Amino acid sequence: MNTVRDNDTKATQQDAAALRATMVEQLRAQGELRTDAVIRAFATVPREAFAPEAPLEKVYDRDDVVITKRDENGLALSSVSAPRIQAMMLEQADIQPGMRVLEIGSGGYNAALIAELVGPDGEVTTVDIDPFVVDRAERYLAEAGYPQVRVLLVDAEGGVPEHAPFDRIIVTAGAADIPPAWTEQLAEDGVLVVPLRMRGLTRSVALVREDGHLVSRGYQLCGFVSMQGSGANAERLVLLRGEDIALRLDGGQTADGEALSAALTSPRVVRPSGVEVGGFEPFDELDLFLATALDDFGLLVATPAGIESGLVERSTRMGAKTTLVGGSFAYRASRATSEERTSFEFMVYGHGPDAETVADRYVEVIREWDRAHRGGPGARIEVFPAGTPDAEIGEGRLIDKKHTRVLISWPASS
Numbered sequence: 397m398n399t400v401r402d403n404d405t406k407a408t409q410q411d412a413a414a415l416r417a418t419m420v421e422q423l424r425a426q427g428e429l430r431t432d433a434v435i436r437a438f439a440t441v442p443r444e445a446f447a448p449e450a451p452l453e454k455v456y457d458r459d460d461v462v463i464t465k466r467d468e469n470g471l472a473l474s475s476v477s478a479p480r481i482q483a484m485m486l487e488q489a490d491i492q493p494g495m496r497v498l499e500i501g502s503g504g505y506n507a508a509l510i511a512e513l514v515g516p517d518g519e520v521t522t523v524d525i526d527p528f529v530v531d532r533a534e535r536y537l538a539e540a541g542y543p544q545v546r547v548l549l550v551d552a553e554g555g556v557p558e559h560a561p562f563d564r565i566i567v568t569a570g571a572a573d574i575p576p577a578w579t580e581q582l583a584e585d586g587v588l589v590v591p592l593r594m595r596g597l598t599r600s601v602a603l604v605r606e607d608g609h610l611v612s613r614g615y616q617l618c619g620f621v622s623m624q625g626s627g628a629n630a631e632r633l634v635l636l637r638g639e640d641i642a643l644r645l646d647g648g649q650t651a652d653g654e655a656l657s658a659a660l661t662s663p664r665v666v667r668p669s670g671v672e673v674g675g676f677e678p679f680d681e682l683d684l685f686l687a688t689a690l691d692d693f694g695l696l697v698a699t700p701a702g703i704e705s706g707l708v709e710r711s712t713r714m715g716a717k718t719t720l721v722g723g724s725f726a727y728r729a730s731r732a733t734s735e736e737r738t739s740f741e742f743m744v745y746g747h748g749p750d751a752e753t754v755a756d757r758y759v760e761v762i763r764e765w766d767r768a769h770r771g772g773p774g775a776r777i778e779v780f781p782a783g784t785p786d787a788e789i790g791e792g793r794l795i796d797k798k799h800t801r802v803l804i805s806w807p808a809s810s
């Protein structure tokens with residue numbers, strides 16, 4: 397009996413090793429894994445040990461998350477993040493041997509990768525707000541050979557002062573803000589990598605200190621489960637057609653739901669932008685530019701039933717980037733410009749009494765991005781403490797949060 401089980405275990409380990417090698421190759425091919433140390437960590441840590449509930453193929457899919465906990469409505473509360481997101485963030489973090497690293501949001505796997513990167517002279521602390529996650533992360537880390545990782549049950553809003561300062565802080569839950577504790581507990585030349593939510597869009601931003609505030613040295617598109625606890629994301633849904641079509645806004649924003657509902661069912665205007673993209677060209681940079689340039693900005697979201705109603709385009713399934721002006725709004729979708737569907741033109745749809753003006757302004761912004769920023773260095777994101785006077789902050793889109801003032805600006809491409 398035992399021999400059969402031993403053979404099964406051996407086969408599973410061989411399968412896992414082969415899948416791990418393939419995953420690493422894929423992450424390298426896509427440019428998500430770049431540096432030798434991070435590649436070695438991914439090739440070493442047995443990811444399956446941290447997600448024993450999932451089939452091996454899923455565990456080693458470079459683009460797949462393993463959800464480990466959901467709330468009563470099925471919303472994901474915790475997961476082992478997708479390998480490509482973990483690779484991208486660890487590359488952003490530039491972790492060196494001997495460093496002290498804080499991971500916010502545990503799962504075990506990412507902490508084990510960090511433990512590989514810091515080596516025996518480093519120190520890894522991972523914290524989670526959920527006892528279920530802490531318990532399993534602690535157990536799996538010990539079983540996989542990483543008992544040195546410190547796993548703590550903590551609401552990360554206050555950080556972990558007793559083990560600070562940290563050379564790197566990596567946040568692995570979607571953050572609406574940057575609480576003072578994170579900045580205070582970051583070493584002077586430290587790096588904070590955080591999936592920061594700005595006007596409904598989340599980017600993993602690598603931040604360093606510069607002249608008394610934090611400045612981005614790069615950012616990447618990403619998606620994360622939301623932060624819970626005292627820093628939980630305050631989001632608002634303005635329902636436009638029951639729960640089937642709604643506007644998702646940041647906490648502090650207001651909108652005239654009644655007027656916008658009426659606008660939704662009024663005849664719309666359609667504006668071709670004249671700006672085309674290739675089928676595989678990412679346009680998350682355009683979205684961030686829109687969120688910077690357009691005054692009132694949110695996401696128009698629709699369920700399949702909402703899309704079936706014919707009132708909104710399919711782009712609303714994932715959240716269409718939308719500008720609001722009083723009782724009017726406009727959003728972006730695209731239409732194929734080749735039969736093979738390898739190129740697309742951005743289209744703008746306007747609704748409401750000022751539909752034409754709002755849609756025209758939106759088109760102008762798309763053209764400005766195309767002319768001045770497409771393929772350029774991207775945005776500069778700066779984080780100032782709340783209360784910093786305007787006069788000490790440069791030009792750009794200023795987003796006021798509870799603890800911080802976030803400035804997004806777009807240096808001209810050279």
Ligand SMILES: C[S@@+](CC[C@H](N)C(=O)[O-])C[C@H]1O[C@@H](n2cnc3c(N)ncnc32)[C@H](O)[C@@H]1O
Nearest residue numbers: 474476477501502503506524525552568624625
């Ligand atoms: C995507 S999971 C973390 C994934 C993990 N880093 C891994 O190894 O893949 C996000 C985690 O953040 C945790 N979390 C959410 N809000 C938190 C808070 N305020 N403090 C600490 N942890 C929090 C959740 O419980 C969840 O387990």
